[in-house]
Amino acid sequence: MPLSPLTCVIVDDNEINRLTLEHLVDLTPDLQLAASLAGGIEALNYFRQGGQADILFLDIEMPLLSGLDLPRLLPTPAPAIIMVTTHRDFAVDAFALHALDYLVKPVVLDRFNQAVARVREQRQPPLPQVSSPPPAVPAPEPDTNLFVKVGTRMLRVDFSEVLYIEALSTYSVLVTKAQKHIVYLTLKALQERLPFAHFVRVHRSYIVNTALIDAVQDNTLKLGTHEVPVGKSYQEEFFRGLRGL
Known part of the structure; x- marks a missing residue:
């Protein structure tokens, strides 16, 4: 069964960037361009006058009305917002506005299609429930303890208490609230052996326990x-998944 097309609006004060996005829309069979606008004021007027779209591809840095200010003024129901910018540093602000995705210029077709697919997945209607499922059996609590070599001994470490892991030459440092353990493994080797999905590489020298992040400020x-x-190099992927933490 063919997919029903999604409509989109492009907003960017740079004509070359608009033409690039228009070309990507043309290359995407299930996407239709409803409007291509040169600024935030034009976009606000478009939607306030009854214009509609499933997706808004929105540049952030624009005069008069920026891409960070426009979403707060849009009438409801608002389109799914995909931010498009040359600067990764706006990622935190973008996701604070509940942007569905964040594209860094120059935008390539594969990454563009990933963002469109996320919108379609969000809008996918739930499958009808034929019958009531059997009662869920609670999954056993995962064991968060691992033995790691610390000095001359094997030490049991509860990784639910590890805040982050830092690279130290050919070693790694496990940091908890109370203490630090030097482990005789490189950060890469340790990352490959960790069975816990909530430990995420965020820097060439750091792996963090996302379950223990208290706040994010700038980067x-x-x-x-x-x-x-x-x-x-880790910001786009990390902040894209931030809403799911």
């Missing part, structure tokens, strides 16, 4: 009294 993670930077 820095707060874990108790500790701070961990998010590397530039």
